[in-house]
Amino acid sequence: MEPNSASLSHDSPLHREARDWLLLLTSGRATAADAQGFRSWVAQSVAHARAFAETRLMWERLGAAAANLAQRERAPAVAPRRMSRRAFLGGAVAATAAALLAAQPPFRLWPGISDMAADFRTATGEQRSVQVAPGVTVEMNTQTAFNLHKVDGKLAGIELLDGEIQLQLADGAGDFTVWAAKGSLRAKPGSQCNVRCLGGDVEVTALDGSVSVDYRGRSEALGAAQQASYGAREMTAPVPVDVDQAMAWRRRVLVFDNRPLSYVVAEINRYRPGRLVLTNDALGARMVRARFSLNQLADAATLIREAFGAHVTELPGGIVLLS
Structure with a gap:
């Protein structure tokens, strides 16, 4: 008989194991074998899944706790509102474990289920190169996941789930397609392009050769040093872009040219374990010109x-x- 997770304390053996998994997944050192191990552990029973979901929810409330802490520092006389253990557990148990685990993790403190099940993924701070077919190389940036897309058993392209890649096609390769967030791009042989897919917003930068972008029935052709984006809004028209800046991450460098600090912090968070959280809007609006090595x-x-x-x-x- 499975243990009833509603009766388990948050210091039960299952919850301690869940915390161990959570620490591993947030360490930035989790491997594909670790991801498979986690999937096996969480699939053992509903109680296992719920223990991890409840542990995850406690972390999820860290954002609210951080905001409360900042408010207390500014106005120490105001007492924070407390949530009862009964209300917390009731909400956790009411939702199904599958729905909770499939949701995007708060702060990206650990990989989402779709990321962990991906054919290829990188951990926080990791970069890797994958040759998915003869003459087709995918350079993966930090926190990136993609699946191979096959038609009739033959590789037709990849589906970029999240993160950033640079696609390189040799002259002898065929056309290659990248699907991302309900849109796609097709690259010709000899082309090179950079693709960012973050939070459902996609940015395609043609670095060399010819790339076409399709989204909601609209198509745009990009030449070298041109960029288009789509997602929450309609696809933009191609605009000139600084290729050196778009390729900076390949040299393990981040370059910011007159960007608000809020953007800089969001970008830095993709590369380091844990999370930087801005609690001051005025600070986040400060403009930044900077160049960071990823080692910094x-x-x-x-x-x-x-x-x-x-x-x-x-x-x-x-x-x-x-x-």
Whole structure:
């Protein structure tokens, strides 16, 4: 008989195992074998899935806790609202474990289920090169996942689930398609392009050769050093772009040219374990011109404090509040 997860304490053996998995998945060092191990563990029973879902929900509330902490620092006389254990557990048990686990993880502190089940994925801070077919190379940036797309058993392209890639086609390769967020792009032999798919927004940059982008019945042809995007809004017309900046991550460098700090922090969070959280809108609006080596990102909070006079509060799990 399966244990009733509603009767398990949050210090039960299952919850302790769930926390161990959570720590591994947020470490930035999880491997494909770890992902398979997690899938096997969570599939053992509904109780296993619920234990992980409840542990995940506790982390999910960290965002609200961070905001409350920032408010208390600004107005210490105001007491934070507390949520009862009964209400928390009731909400956790009411939802199905499958729906909870399929949801996008808060703060991307661990990979989503779709990412872990992907044919290829990279962990936080990891970059790798994959040759998916003769003459077809996919360079994967941090926190990236994609599936191979086959038609009648033959590789037709890839489906980019999340993250960023650079696609390189040799002169002798055939046309190749990348599907991403309800749109697609087709690259010709000898082409090279960069594709970002973050939060359902897609940005396609043609680096060399010829690339066509299709979205909701509209098609745009991109030449070298041109970019188009689609997602929440209609597809944009091609615009000139700085190719050197688009390729910077391949040199393990991040380049920001007059970008708001909120954008810079969001980008840095893709590369380092844990999370930087801006709690001050005025601070987030400050403009930044900077060049970071990926090797510097562990000290990103210190660099922001020194550059902008930000107040830094460190929380467990690598969470850092910037105000």
